[in-house]
Amino acid sequence: MNIVKAYAAHNSGANLEPLELERRVPTAEDVKIKILYCGVCHSDIHQVRNDWKNSKYPVVPGHEIIGRVTEIGKEVSNLKEGDLVGVGCMVDSCQHCESCEEGLEQYCENGMIATYNGKDKHLGGHTFGGYSEKIVVDKKFVLKVPENIDAKAAAPLLCAGITTYSPLKKWNVKKGDKVGVIGLGGLGHMAVKFAHAMGAHVVMITTSPEKRKDATELGADEVLISKDQDDMKKQKGSFDFLLNTIPVGHNMNPYIALLKRDATMVLVGAIEPLDPIHGGGLIAGRKRIAGSNIGGIEETQEMLGFCGEHNIVSDIEMIDIQNINEAYDRVVKSDVKYRFVIDINSLSEN
Amino acid sequence: MNIVKAYAAHNSGANLEPLELERRVPTAEDVKIKILYCGVCHSDIHQVRNDWKNSKYPVVPGHEIIGRVTEIGKEVSNLKEGDLVGVGCMVDSCQHCESCEEGLEQYCENGMIATYNGKDKHLGGHTFGGYSEKIVVDKKFVLKVPENIDAKAAAPLLCAGITTYSPLKKWNVKKGDKVGVIGLGGLGHMAVKFAHAMGAHVVMITTSPEKRKDATELGADEVLISKDQDDMKKQKGSFDFLLNTIPVGHNMNPYIALLKRDATMVLVGAIEPLDPIHGGGLIAGRKRIAGSNIGGIEETQEMLGFCGEHNIVSDIEMIDIQNINEAYDRVVKSDVKYRFVIDINSLSEN
Numbered sequence: 001m002n003i004v005k006a007y008a009a010h011n012s013g014a015n016l017e018p019l020e021l022e023r024r025v026p027t028a029e030d031v032k033i034k035i036l037y038c039g040v041c042h043s044d045i046h047q048v049r050n051d052w053k054n055s056k057y058p059v060v061p062g063h064e065i066i067g068r069v070t071e072i073g074k075e076v077s078n079l080k081e082g083d084l085v086g087v088g089c090m091v092d093s094c095q096h097c098e099s100c101e102e103g104l105e106q107y108c109e110n111g112m113i114a115t116y117n118g119k120d121k122h123l124g125g126h127t128f129g130g131y132s133e134k135i136v137v138d139k140k141f142v143l144k145v146p147e148n149i150d151a152k153a154a155a156p157l158l159c160a161g162i163t164t165y166s167p168l169k170k171w172n173v174k175k176g177d178k179v180g181v182i183g184l185g186g187l188g189h190m191a192v193k194f195a196h197a198m199g200a201h202v203v204m205i206t207t208s209p210e211k212r213k214d215a216t217e218l219g220a221d222e223v224l225i226s227k228d229q230d231d232m233k234k235q236k237g238s239f240d241f242l243l244n245t246i247p248v249g250h251n252m253n254p255y256i257a258l259l260k261r262d263a264t265m266v267l268v269g270a271i272e273p274l275d276p277i278h279g280g281g282l283i284a285g286r287k288r289i290a291g292s293n294i295g296g297i298e299e300t301q302e303m304l305g306f307c308g309e310h311n312i313v314s315d316i317e318m319i320d321i322q323n324i325n326e327a328y329d330r331v332v333k334s335d336v337k338y339r340f341v342i343d344i345n346s347l348s349e350n
Numbered sequence: 351m352n353i354v355k356a357y358a359a360h361n362s363g364a365n366l367e368p369l370e371l372e373r374r375v376p377t378a379e380d381v382k383i384k385i386l387y388c389g390v391c392h393s394d395i396h397q398v399r400n401d402w403k404n405s406k407y408p409v410v411p412g413h414e415i416i417g418r419v420t421e422i423g424k425e426v427s428n429l430k431e432g433d434l435v436g437v438g439c440m441v442d443s444c445q446h447c448e449s450c451e452e453g454l455e456q457y458c459e460n461g462m463i464a465t466y467n468g469k470d471k472h473l474g475g476h477t478f479g480g481y482s483e484k485i486v487v488d489k490k491f492v493l494k495v496p497e498n499i500d501a502k503a504a505a506p507l508l509c510a511g512i513t514t515y516s517p518l519k520k521w522n523v524k525k526g527d528k529v530g531v532i533g534l535g536g537l538g539h540m541a542v543k544f545a546h547a548m549g550a551h552v553v554m555i556t557t558s559p560e561k562r563k564d565a566t567e568l569g570a571d572e573v574l575i576s577k578d579q580d581d582m583k584k585q586k587g588s589f590d591f592l593l594n595t596i597p598v599g600h601n602m603n604p605y606i607a608l609l610k611r612d613a614t615m616v617l618v619g620a621i622e623p624l625d626p627i628h629g630g631g632l633i634a635g636r637k638r639i640a641g642s643n644i645g646g647i648e649e650t651q652e653m654l655g656f657c658g659e660h661n662i663v664s665d666i667e668m669i670d671i672q673n674i675n676e677a678y679d680r681v682v683k684s685d686v687k688y689r690f691v692i693d694i695n696s697l698s699e700n
Contacts, residue, residue: 099611107611107635109587170636237459249626261449261457264638270629276599277627279620282641285457286520288614289639291632 005347006132007321008058012050015325016131019058023136024122031079031142032071033087038130039064039155039314040340042186042247045328047117052271056117062130062342063089063115064155066145076139084151086143086304087135088158089294091115091127095140103298105141131321133347143301146308153313156186156339157304159294160314164191165303166295167243167266168198175199177240180224182255184211187245187269189315189338192218195243197310203239205255214337218315226254237285239263244270251275256287264288314339320346355697356482357671358408362400365675366481369408373486374472381429381492382421383437388480389414389505389664390690392536392597395678397467402621406467412480413439413465414505414691416495426489434501436493436654437485438508439644441465441477445490453648455491481671483697493651496658503663506536506689507654509644510664514541515653516645517593517616518548525549527590530574532605534561537595537619539665539688542568545593547660553589555605564687568665576604587635589613594620601625606637614638664689670696 008019026032044061046052065087069079079085093100093108100108113119116129129135145154164187173179179200181191188204195202196219203222204215212223224231232254239258242265249272255265256277267274267289281287295303307313315338319327327340358369376382394411396402415437419429429435443450443458450458463469466479478485495504514537523529529550531541538554545552546569553572554565562573574581582604589608592615599622605615606627617624617639631637645653657663665688669677677690 104611249629261454267629267632271633272630273626273628275626276623278623279599279617279641280622282617282639283621283643284641286640286642288641289632290636291629291634292636293633 002136004133006060006128007324007347008060008131009048010058012055013048016048019060021060021128021132022123023134026071026073026136028073028075029139030073030136031069031076031085031139032134032136033065033067033085033142034070034134035065035067035130035132035344037066037152037155038062038342038344039159039316040324040327040331040342041159042331045331048328054117056126059117060128060131061116062132063087064158064160064341065115065130065135066151066155066158067135070134073139079139079142079144084145084147086145086154086158087115087130087137087141088143088162088300089115090297091118091137091141092121103296105296106294131324131342133344141297143297143304145304148308149311150313152318152341152343153316154307155341156190156314156316157307158300160186160190160339161307162295162300162303163187163268163292164243164245165194165306166299167268167292168194169299170292171241171264171266173198173200173241176201178203178238180205180239180242180258181220181245182226182242183245183247183269184208184215185245185247185334186314186339189218191243191245192220193312196220197306197312203235232258237261242266243268246270248272249274252277252289253281256281256289259285259287261285261287264290267291316341318343320349322346352486354483356410356478357674357697358410358481359398360408362405363398366398369410371410371478371482372473373484376421376423376486378423378425379489380423380486381419381426381435381489382484382486383415383417383435383492384420384484385415385417385480385482385694387416387502387505388412388692388694389509389666390674390677390681390692391509392681395681398678404467406476409467410478410481411466412482413437414508414510415465415480415485416501416505416508417485420484423489429489429492429494434495434497436495436504436508437465437480437487437491438493438512438650439465440647441468441487441491442471453646455646456644481674481692483694491647493647493654495654498658499661500663502668502691503666504657505691506540506664506666507657508650510536510540510689511657512645512650512653513537513618513642514593514595515544515656516649517618517642518544519649520642521591521614521616523548523550523591526551528553528588530555530589530592530608531570531595532576532592533595533597533619534558534565535595535597535684536664536689539568541593541595542570543662546570547656547662553585582608587611592616593618596620598622599624602627602639603631606631606639609635609637611635612637614640617641666691668693670699672696
């Protein structure tokens, strides 16, 4: 038995509270990790609250995990005890479908295994995430984290980071491109940093004039207030790419109008119904809307390398696990700059 | 003065009736055409009825024009008297913006000039379309029509044809691709013929089981009835490309589910608000929706060449201009296979 301390919600909307759970004994292919830090993603809250109607209780959230390797299976050669590592939104996939073969495990045709609330093929039941002392993960889903970046602030790279990095790369954002990042939250602030580091002319597009200063400090070259009809009109048809991080349904038509001919807006946040789009807005300029979901393991490793090279991490606020419920309330009110990260050491203090 | 007989609507929703209108005296760059045939496009009806709130009366519709050259300006060298020619949805554009330079006049950044209801820079007022005996057009917007295809049935190629050919080419539809054509009307029937000729495995997706036989005769390898939930489920995630020709707002979510990862559905028909799409449907498979508007002049000429080579024309029903109002009622009821074409000779009988 391999019992570890964790925090869990026991039913829809319940406060998170201490729980002891079992982790598997590492197989030959497994890596055991002592968790140091875990980011708080908005989806943690969605799943604790069963917003997507697929939660399994108890829910132990957390898929922005940073820790150190404490044990490796005998078939593990790319990692060793003491390595600084990360685990993101996935802990497994079929590893043989077309998507997996292409390194796109997030689109696994047989369904990737989510870090929590996924199907646990080892112990049965469902998987438990990073709000816990330790985790045991297949070596293929463990990422190496550069030692030169702040480990605490690296946690959100595993979800918010890769979710924004992947579409910027896939749609080939490059020096000189005019890139709009819509929404300044956990995802948006990472997108600004990445697009800036890629050499783009970055425009933060937000409803909130009070975010102007912060956006500029993060690396935005311009700030466009989406409620300002005149400014929106001036920038019509001028964007090479838009990354839409708004986490809820909204009217996309004003953003579609900002795109150049043949340009794309990629959605990464709104996993829910969006307001009606007008077909004419797409047809008139051969414009495109697409979605993008996190990133594959290989690309996540690449992103961590990019972060090491450009010294990119998330802007974070550290909390103890005992303050998680309060933190959730603040996330829902967008009252965090820009990601809470749990100091997992605090779990041992229970 | 250059007075020609035509048919026009004098106000929103009015029946079309005879009108005499002025055509310009050809400039050095112009081509004068005696119109033989003109297709009836659904947008003719939208504009006659002011559905898009931008109609200018009298509306002389018609942008699927086939005729013979009767006169050329002295700077016209690529055409000669007697040539079989076509005119589509555009008669001019700025010819110097980035889109025009790329041969994409339909996306002219200064606004292309529509064949009717566009701004007439020669005579002032607005342009008049192909429901008329003659038309005078800038040489750059006159297409050569292969003599080996049925001239009457070639008329709809100038709008329905290029509107479907262009996205199939732009999204690189090729031998072996599984391509779905959504909706079997004027656009859809052309899309089936083109995709078939390009070597794709073509699936006609329709709400109407009674269209099964016709779709197969047009070249569809399969027919998928979109109301059949089981069949739709079986084909989930299996399409390389979808061409959506539905001319009105509708629920796109069931079609998005049919796309493979990274595949695109292109809208060509619905110039109006669509029902809410679910962000998750795009995000889960990095799927895309795009729009596409007719095609540029160069590509339209290429399409006509393709039609000559593959002997592709539209399936049509000929009418005299005196029956146009009745034909409109039938188009609105989808009671035509698949395009009405007006025998413009009938105009002289008034």
